[in-house]
Amino acid sequence: MTSVEETLAVKGYTLPEPPDALFNYVPYVVSGNLVFVAGQVPIGGARDYKGKVGVDLTLEEGQEAAAQCALNLLAQVKDAVGGDWIRLQRCVKLGGFVNSGPDFTDQSVVLNGASDLMVDALGEAGRHARFAVSAPSLPAGFAVEVDGVFEIVP
Amino acid sequence: MTSVEETLAVKGYTLPEPPDALFNYVPYVVSGNLVFVAGQVPIGGARDYKGKVGVDLTLEEGQEAAAQCALNLLAQVKDAVGGDWIRLQRCVKLGGFVNSGPDFTDQSVVLNGASDLMVDALGEAGRHARFAVSAPSLPAGFAVEVDGVFEIVP
């Protein structure tokens, strides 16, 4: 067990198997020192996070969904570094989309679920730039989608 | 005629002239080994792909629109490598926005139109990370907008 999994376990999180890309794309691409990870949805967690945050899901459930997206991003990154966490330099950037209606204004609060998970898992190396916006709808009705850029030792 | 154009021709596609950026920005920027291509809309194809997918356009038309965006991305990349396809290493990342209403859930299906085109054109080098989300509206009412990051030999 490596430190990232250990750290996550202390917080009550389990790193899932990296979700497959379902179509004609790949879960991540490594280019130089950067890993571009495809947008992750909140699958593999305690429940099915579908619907609009603020309508079908509470803010807390939205944060849990965002945390699950972050776990899935880390699962992809683990695969990208061949399980060798020492090769992971840092989380560079997260792009967060919240499934919500036109009056929702707590996108940042929802995305904190992902940002906090990343810092819980990686410490200072988990601190990242990000955007947090709404989308009127997301694939399969998921509540949150988050993509990411990470820096690794190639 | 180079292999990418030949491959696309076999599939019935023609690479357009790279669309101009209409305002005070540029169609692409090269930074190191990466080409960042501006968001492309589905112009230059068989028809005008405007409106909301699932309302004004069928899923199939949405996929055609996404494929046209991918063609326009490739046209920009061709320009970025001075027409020398051997310098194109791979498609790294696509960011896809589908113009749709709040109940639409087939963003991934629509974006497959772009992903499939990219793999048709480039083979394994066309496989990319991506996100697929909805936008409530897009510039000039276009049905899809896709931006991209590509790796090249500078």
Add this chain to the structure above:
Amino acid sequence: MTSVEETLAVKGYTLPEPPDALFNYVPYVVSGNLVFVAGQVPIGGARDYKGKVGVDLTLEEGQEAAAQCALNLLAQVKDAVGGDWIRLQRCVKLGGFVNSGPDFTDQSVVLNGASDLMVDALGEAGRHARFAVSAPSLPAGFAVEVDGVFEIVP
């Protein structure tokens, strides 16, 4: 006073102090030659740019909001280069989200407020790739959010 601030002053703009990231993320991350700047909202300007462009704000006000986002991006970049503008090579990419309703089609016009500011400030080095899309809502109800990628000399 360096040239970017001087140039902006001639145009009537003042570079603000770089806005803090409010939560568990950081305003920018440097990775190699690239600076990934977090999504900036239009704070620190002449007024509070909140609401939907085309409904609560005019197109011109939307452009002002986008320009304010661009100023905030530049303020972050200034911090990233330790105030040494000579280290800034260029603006590579802007990602623009406009808070608007489902019938809005002038996302490009709004984002020109950011693109023009960037070129006003940096000249040719300010010309960038970009996407311009709508979001149904944005954090705290802001009218525009823009993130950016810049190239620097590390």
